[in-house]
Amino acid sequence: MEDDVKVFGLWASPYTQRVIWALKLKGVTYEYIGEDLANKSNLLLQYNPIYKKVPVLVHNGKPVAESMVILQYIDETWPQIPLMPQDAKERSNVRFWSKFIDEAITHLIEFFRYDGEKHEREMKEIWEALRLIEKESGLGKKKFIGGNTIGLADLALGWVAHTLVAMEEVIGVKFITAEEFPHLHSWIGNFLATPAIKDNLPSHELAVEYFKEKRKMCLAIFATQPCHHHH
Known part of the structure; x- marks a missing residue:
């Protein structure tokens, strides 16, 4: 089954950029959804009810929030090109x-x-x-x-x-x-x-x-x- 990956983000945000770069480094296909922070989408609020912020990664319908947490999730989910050393x-x-x-x-x-x-x-x-x-x-x-x-x-x-x-x-x-x-x-x-x-x-x-x-x-x-x- 193909992974369904979505990223809710803001193009100018360094926090969003990290997530995009990590997915690109690992060759993961995703759909990008740009958010207007002055007028947040209902989906964003539904996926990140705690912080109501970008970025949010949604993997097969399950949301992951906070950019550094997302990076670790990406690394564990698609281990083919590791972002962490072995030691x-x-x-x-x-x-x-x-x-x-x-x-x-x-x-x-x-x-x-x-x-x-x-x-x-x-x-x-x-x-x-x-x-x-x-x-x-x-x-x-x-x-x-x-x-x-x-x-x-x-x-x-x-x-x-x-x-x-x-x-x-x-x-x-x-x-x-x-x-x-x-x-x-x-x-x-x-x-x-x-x-x-x-x-x-x-x-x-x-x-x-x-x-x-x-x-x-x-x-x-x-x-x-x-x-x-x-x-």
Whole structure:
């Protein structure tokens, strides 16, 4: 029986992108359903009643929510191209960095949503996180965080190669330079050179447009209420 796989997502969301990349790396056929977060579909609410957020993976009618949980589910369900190393110690390392990278991305989203003091504070947190990934994650010894092929932690870090670049352009700041982050810089090159990733990148121009609008909206309502992002 053919697997029936659907992904409910938002094209510009780094959380959605991870899921798409994982399915592409494994060669799994799926149907993509784009969501408008201002006007969520009843199906999305039915499949993810707890968080009401994207992405949601629906496999043979059963929903899985939260992007990192979805990645692990994909890895266990279609084991043909593993996203995790065999060794238990290495696996724990990948899980550790995936979590660390996920916490860093929340700083990116806050940094993007605000101006002034909070913006500066979140920017420092991003620098700090990137420095630690650069120095401590073992990049430089190998092509990717879990070894020489793309794995779970690399998919988690994918925002550095796409979302961050679009946001940098909108805000006019550059985080990752070859001088300051040689390992991360070459990681981005390796990541983007992988066909499953390269052929499934949202357009940079469209992403810049999208984030420009988003930032304008956030700064406009940031006076009255916080602006929410989804994962």
